[in-house]
Amino acid sequence: MNRVISRAMLAVLCVLTLASAMSAQVGSYAITNAKIVTVSGSVIEKGTVVIRNGLIESVGAGVKVPADAKVLDGEGMTVYPGLIDARSTLGIPQTPPRPQGGPSAQNQQDESISKYPEGLRPEVTAASKIKAGEAQFASQRNAGFTTVLTIEDDGIFNGQSALINLAGESAAEMIVRPSWAQHVSFRTLRGGNFPTSLMGTFAALRQMFLDARRHAKILDMYEKDPKGMKRPDRDISLEALIPLLKGDQPVVFTANTEREIVRALDLAKEFGLKAYISGGQESWKLAGRLKEENVPVLLSLDFPKRTLSEHKEAEPEPLDTLRLRAEVPKNPARLKQAGVKFAFHTGELKNMREFFANAREAVANGLSEADAIRAMTLSAAEIFGVEKQTGSIEAGKIANLVVVKGDLFDEKASVSHVFVDGREFEQPKRPERPAGNAAGNTSGAPANVAGTWNLTIEPPGQTIGATLVVTQQGGMITGSLSSPLFPSTPLRDGRVTANGFGFTVTVDVGGTALDVVFDGRVTGNEVEGTVDTPQGPAVFRGTRTPR
Amino acid sequence: MKRNWKSLLTGIALAAMLAAGVFAQNGTDVLIRNATVLTAAKGTLENTDILITNGKIARIGKNLRAPNAKVIDATGKFVTPGLIDCHSHAMLDSINEGSYAVTSMVRTSDVLDTTDVTIYRALAGGVTAANLLHGSANPIGGLNTVVKFKYGRPMAEFVFPGAPPGIKFALGENVKRANSNVQPGQSRRYPATRMGTMEVIRDAFIRAKDYKRKWDDFKSGKTKIEPRRDLELEPLVEVLEGKRLVHAHGYRSDEHLNLMLIADEFGFKVATLQHGLEAYKIAPEIAQRGTGVSIFVDYWGYKLEAYDTIPYNAYILWKNGVVVSLNSDSGERIRRLNLDAAKTMKYGGVPEEEALKMVTLNPAKQLGVDKRTGSIEVGKDADIVVWSGHPFSPYSHAETTMVDGEVFFDRKQDLARREQLKAERERLEKLDANLPPGKRGKKEAKEDDKEEKPEATPVPTKGGNRK
Structure with missing residues (x-):
């Protein structure tokens, strides 16, 4: 048994160690004899996908293989659109946590001209923070993800999210859609600055939206007739909120409990914001309202599970907690039935295996496999407004594909190839023998850390x-x-x-x-x-x- | 397995029946028969029936007929209005915004938690409404929410319709941060003295008046650019205009008196002095202004400024003509407000009906909702409690608590449901997600081990392998 585990560990390890050494090439490819789950159309039981110049050139049962294409025999394989993680922090370097109660944000070196403290700066964009580099994406890409919506999970205004492909020489090359939405978390600011309470968070949000509304009016007045009017001060933070108030940029509220979701929807209503919910753990409880107000959910597949170890004398867990863990896997099927739009994301999950295990749990609880796949591909693309570019296997779309040995919902399935913007990422073969080696190498052998x-x-x-x-x-x-x-x-x-x-x-x-x-x-x-x-x-x- | 199914089905059927019994009464008439009714307004009525139609008290009398009504036989039992807690922090996901000395921009209505079990426990103590207040960290705190305890209902149904808005003020040790430590890297917040507290309040109202003037100028066309809406000052303008009730936390009588003098200066009335441990010392001054007082009946000595009270506080205030209420400020004490009322009969001899009013009609008056609730009178909301015995006896308990004519607590049904909840817990505890980390997915893991692990597979494996 130990041998089995260590071999499995080794296999995982090799995926990780070889990730950065994997060759990524753009060229023309033909995946032949494969089952193709196009998502937008019907499943092709045996067909060919041709990739050229980063795009899907053609797809179908009777497609001819071009002479110059590298042929991948897809016998026993299934091709899916590249998976989309609808909420992630990938590609954004983590800012180290500031000490609690330390000097306030304003006292620290602060290069922003915003008059608002860090955490209340909607002008911040994920796109400006993204660092290119293949290795950081390896585990998620090797699991079949080609695209993520990324945004730092910090502050009340998290900033503006970017949709990125998980490959590219530069951040610029990776970005599919910059500044898709503003993200808001109902949390407090660190360091003792207002707001230090949840109540204060709502007051701060409300005041900023009111101020932005007024600022927009004054800017408009000045634009129309500046003569005799004092030039209004520019305010980059408030100005970043104007597109939200006009409904031009969506607002994604991180909200999991029923009451968090109600608060988000109420706030959105108060200011006419185009709301989305991220997390959405209890969203089935508000499915009717979400449907009615046309609010899509970026649904976390990080299903709650007990973390307490067993202890005889421990208090029993609250019944509500036990119920919640039983209900959450039923959530996707319930949202589907209510007609609420949703896409899946990985939430706090570190291990991509759990993402698929939980997707299977959602399926076991009534969601169809097709809908589950859709929630990882085309539905996400539709929510992000990029469904013409990606999210399904259609000629002309971006060649974001994942090739799986077997079926994605089969526990024994494994990813064999991932294509991101037509670049091939082949899963590494098992190495012949491991060897002790210095840390930090990329030769595929484990480092010596003993x-x-x-x-x-x-x-x-x-x-x-x-x-x-x-x-x-x-x-x-x-x-x-x-x-x-x-x-x-x-x-x-x-x-x-x-x-x-x-x-x-x-x-x-x-x-x-x-x-x-x-x-x-x-x-x-x-x-x-x-x-x-x-x-x-x-x-x-x-x-x-x-x- | 078969038996389990059967008991599960019985459980579901039982649950449905109970749910129908407890919660599906909206719109149906209820007849409470043959009770001793403590009306909290018009004395005690023996052998009396109460007919409830559409959530309102329709008739009070003897031998009422209502063929379609659901009958509650209250023979040998006592009926009172639903109790009202004029000072509670139940249902609040956050209580204090302590960063500033003036936080009138924050609202308790933004952070209501309708799942707070305190609500249910309060209902079990006969409480049907409460004044949810911001904490006492600031001279001027956040906005309050008056709610009816409609446990299990959507948030919007909790908010007491038509209740005048209010705001929390606070004085004394909490405000000047006497008992809290300064965070490293932070400076001590102003004010640090009782003198400073009064300055902060006066300053805020001067700013509020300026703010109002700016808007008046804009509205009358004197200025062209719309002033900034200021969520901090707007509620204070409402206070000045008499549209928002001030509920002022304080212990010492000198401070409460000072606050009332500031209110005189700015031309508004303080709605309630909260706690008012020494209010008996200034009872005539309070009565003269028509200000209410909401106190703990017999709780003191827990900090320096809380030493100088007496259990006769309620009696002396009442004797001076002050509208007095007894509050809990606690998720535990909220369940025994009926006994708090009883104590005022012991200390000083407040008459029975006046004592009951201190937890029913008086808090309703202080919150401006006495036209709707607080007493058993025709036309009022059917916020009603049926007690097993006299509510002032420690051996009595609430048997049925109704809000707007709907039963939100029923002791018999609560007891009957416990077996069912136990069974539900046993079933849920066996679910994989509810097992402790080490035990999860044991079965699946064994099955997996029999077979070769697939090569290089970041995709699959059971959730059970998460250890």
């Missing part, structure tokens, strides 16, 4: 020392993490990654078992990386004790 590491973990406002003992077996690591704050805890899911290592530990905090996920980059005997906790992210760094 040893004793002295770590400092830095959640906002504090520093925690910890000792990490790592034993390595190929691509797998085992060992323990100990600290003055918690006893020695065994590592779970320990693995060597493309440039370091990752593992999970379950820490007992006041009777609640919290999963904490470490992801580190190793350079020689140095490591630095991120810690993902239910309380929020932190960073960690450390050094290896020489043996």
Whole structure:
């Protein structure tokens, strides 16, 4: 059994390590003898897709293979449109969390001319932050995603999202649609600045929309007849809200509970905003209103699951919580039945396997496979207004395709090829033998990360020392993490990654078992990386004790 | 398995019957028969029937006939108006916006949580309406929401129709941050003294008057460019115009008196002094202004400024002609307001009906909703509680609580539903998503292990493998 697991781990590892070394070429291709799920039309049981210059040249049962095309035999394969993740943070470098209660945003070095604090700046665009680079997209692309809507998940106004393809030499090349929508989260600002409460968040939003409405009026007045009128001050933040008030740019509200969704819809109504919901965990409860007000949902497939470990003396979980976990997988089918438009996104899921497992759960709970596929492809494209370019397999559309051995809904299926803008990303073959190697290489062999590491973990406002003992077996690591704050805890899911290592530990905090996920980059005997906790992210760094 | 199915079906049928019984009465008539009715307005009526039509009290009398009405036999039981809590933070997802000293721009109505179980527990204590207030962190806090506890209904149905809007003010230790630490990197918020608190309030009203003038000038055509709408000052203009009720948290009588003097200066009336632990010291001054007081009946000594109260506070205020209500300010105490009222009979000897008014008609008056609720009179909303015995006895409990003639709490049905909820819990706890991380998907994982893992597959695997 161990052998099976380690082989599986190895396989995953190889996907990761080879990701950056994979060749990506644009050329002409013909995928022949494959089952083709076009999504826009009927399924072609055995047919050919021809790709040229980044576009789908032709598709059908009787399509001729061009002489210059590289032929991929699609026998036993299924071709789907490239999958779209309808809400992601991919491609945007994470800003390190600011310490709690630290100096306010205005006191820090701030290059913006906005008079609003960070977090209330709708003018910020994801497009301006995107960093190109293939490796960061590897795990998602290898799972079949070719396109994501990306936006930093920070602040009340998150900024304007960009739809990007997961390949390209530059950010400019990757962008399919810049500034699709403004994203809003009902959260507070850090550092003790207004708003520090949810009530305050709504007051801040309402005041800014009112101010933007007035600002637009004054700008209009000045535009029409500037003579005798004092030139109005420009305000980049308020001016970024004007397209929202005019209905020209949609507003995506992150809202999961019924009441969050009601608040979003009410606010949208108050200011005439074109609303979308992201997350939408309880959206079935408002399906009628969502349908009536024509509000699409970017539905997270991050289904809630119990995170508490078993403890005899623990209080039982609230019935509402138990019910919610049972109901959420039924949500997609219910939205479909109510006629609400929706597309899937990965939410907080780190592991793409869970995305597909949860998609299967949605199907087991009444959603048709075809509708599930649609929610990952054409429906998303329609929501983002790019359905003429992508989202289905049609001649003339962008060659975003995923080729799967078997069927996407088969648990044993595997992705064999992904095409992004016609560039081929072939899944790597299993390497012959693993070998210990220096970290950071891309030769496909796992790095050597074994040893004793002295770590400092830095959640906002504090520093925690910890000792990490790592034993390595190929691509797998085992060992323990100990600290003055918690006893020695065994590592779970320990693995060597493309440039370091990752593992999970379950820490007992006041009777609640919290999963904490470490992801580190190793350079020689140095490591630095991120810690993902239910309380929020932190960073960690450390050094290896020489043996 | 077969038996499980059967019990499940029985459960569903039972649930449907219960639901029909409890919740589907809208539009149907209800006849409460043969009760001792404490009207909170017109004395106590023995062996009396109450007919409820379309959510309103249609008739009160003896031997009423209503062939189509659902009958509640209240023989040997007591009926009161639904209790009203004039100071609650139930249903609020956030309570304080503590960043500024003046936060009249924030609204409790933006953060209502209709799923808060406090609502149901309050109903079980006979409470049918409440004044949901912003916290006491600021001299001028956020806007309140008056709600009826229609548990299980959409948010919009909670808001008390036609209730005048209000705002929270606060004085004393909380406002000057006497008991809170300054966050690192932040400076102490102004005001830090009681003197400063009054300055902040006076300053806000001066700004509000200026703001009103700007709009008046624009409306009369004196200025061309529309002034900025200021969500902070708008509610204060409404206070000046007498359109918004001020509910002012405070403990010390000197501060409450100072606030009333500021109100005199700006020409408005403070609607209620909240807590008013020392209000008995200034009872005539309060009565003279027609200001109400909403107090804890016997709760004090938990901080320095909370020492100087007495359980005779309610009695002295009442004796001076002040409209007094007893509030909970707590999700726990909200369930026992009937006993709080009883205590005013012990301390000073408030008459029974006056004591009951302190948790029914008086808070209704203070919130400006006494035309709709607060007493059992023909034409009022059928916000009604049937008690097993006299509501002032600690051995009595609310048996049925109605809001607008609909039953939102019924003790018998609650007890009957517990078995069913237990069964539901047992069923739900077995679901994969509800199992602890280590135990999830055990079965599937074993099946997987028998077979070769597919090569390089980021796509599949069961959710069960998440450990």
